[in-house]
Amino acid sequence: MPDSRYYLTTAIAYANSRPGLHTLYEVVGADAITRSHRMRGDDTFFLTGTDEYSVNIATTANRLGKTPRAFVDEMVELFRSAEGALGIAPDRFIRTTDPDHIRAVHEMLRRAYANGDLYQGTYEGWYCPNEGFKAPSDLIEDAAGVHCPNHPGVELQWLTERNWFFRLSAYQERLERYYAEHPDWVQPEYRKNEMLGFIRQGLEDFSVSREKAPWGIPFPIMPDGSSSQLPDGSWNPEAGTVYVWFDALTNYVTGVGFPDDPARFERWWPADLHIIGKDINRLHTIMWPAMLMSAGLPLPRKVWVHGWLLVQGERMSKSRGNFLDPQAVVAALGSDGTRYALLREVAFDRDTDVSWDSFVRRYNADLANDFGNLVNRTLSMTARYLGGERVPCRPADETPLAPEWRAARAGHEAKLDAFLLHDALAALWEFVGAANRFVDAEQPWVLAKAARDGDERAAERLRGVLGDLLEACRLIGFAAAPFIPNTAPRVAAQLGVPYPYAPDGSVGPRLDGLLEWGSGPRGGRIGTPEPLFPRLETEAELAQA
């Protein structure tokens, strides 16, 4: 029985169009972290999903002649299938339109109200009749005045609404204290410092409801404080709808049973890790904790803020149109190839410039040439020189590979614990390099020739060397499994060793034990070698051909 639990989340993706690779990047990273916890024996819960309410989505659906619900259903299908193609295995895919989420949002608001943190006020700003209220930063201002970038011909109105506000201003000191007492709760460090700076500038209350945005969760409280639920169970439209913050952020508690299943919620909350993009840092590390404090709930243990994928220095995004289609990348690199290229090529703690070419280069260099070829040459030599006998490795104190493994494994695990996934893979691949150098240093083909000529010592050494290499391949395959979950079982099968984990990484023994040098099963035969990661032709090579 696992003795520790681990709950992690991604941000929920805005379901306003098909998913881009940049959106899924975060989910792939979270999935790799999830699998590493499952395989180390933690009882793990991984939540991801979609954010489906907004004026924007209702407008888009309307333009397409669909109901908002039908539209988001289609978008969600695209997200789920793209995630499936990438081997993402969440324990729950949450949608903000899920019925239990509505109950959770209502409960969070009731608690905030009961705590005196909600009050009625007026919100005013530019209002686009097609999209609703617009932030000043989202508007274009020129000689003709202010207008909406999406609807330049539509005249904006300066509207005032009566809205509910959340008393964020009351939480400044509590937040500062929490940051002081939990110095690494937001990481990387520089992201925490940005938020601290923001808090110290002073916090303003924010509005949490909208009067004129029907595609949203009904606001549960009437202006007089009474419930907005009508006798027939429906909600009074006069109460308006819940605005984005409570609607979206609350998903993290909904996902683990709030408020329907107190026992389950007690088990999983607080989350161990929220993984988010830098653009929503403030929501997660200032507004969300204040909302939780107001509700009397503990705060997540850590928020990790990753950067963006850049294309020639510009943020990859749907609106810029410079995003990669995840399905197209998977078609080219495969599911695991895409996962690896993403997580190795993109630094998890900052922005990184990427390109199709950078992914292909990374795939070819690390997966096809270094790791895939290592496995292939090891198996091929075992088949040719030893008739496919799966010879055992030498004891750790009799092979130079064992100390190399110890060092690489330590580096890998340290970086993984620090959420530096790219560095974790780099550390592991140090050992791939060491194993390849080991082959050339030992020259098994020379040993094999000598053995054929009757050299007993050469025959013995050949068995030891290939045994070490088979072990090296096994160790790399298992250690890399959270990153390349579809390939890891294939590596095991080719090596002729059992793969004791379920497809989502659960069930099996603690990975720790399997990562000890010499812990593989003895005896048996290898499977059939076949390339794990076929080499891709680069665009330059294709042009020459």
Add this chain to the structure above:
RNA sequence: GGCGGAGUAGCUCAGUGGUAGAGCAGGGGACUCAUAAGCCCUUGGUCGGUGGUUCGAAUCCGCCCUCCGCUACCA
């Protein structure tokens, strides 16, 4: 404007006082088990500029230039 960060080989970056590094890309070589992969060697940088501290600075301090992040109602 305020606060913070960064400018090091073609590219991505490591390197916080003591003779400039890694990976990838480029060039050469020896081998042959392998996915024409791997291995070995190698080209390449006045470490943004400038002044200073020091026996000695990419590394510390001042000034300047350039770029970037944060600076609230977008999901």
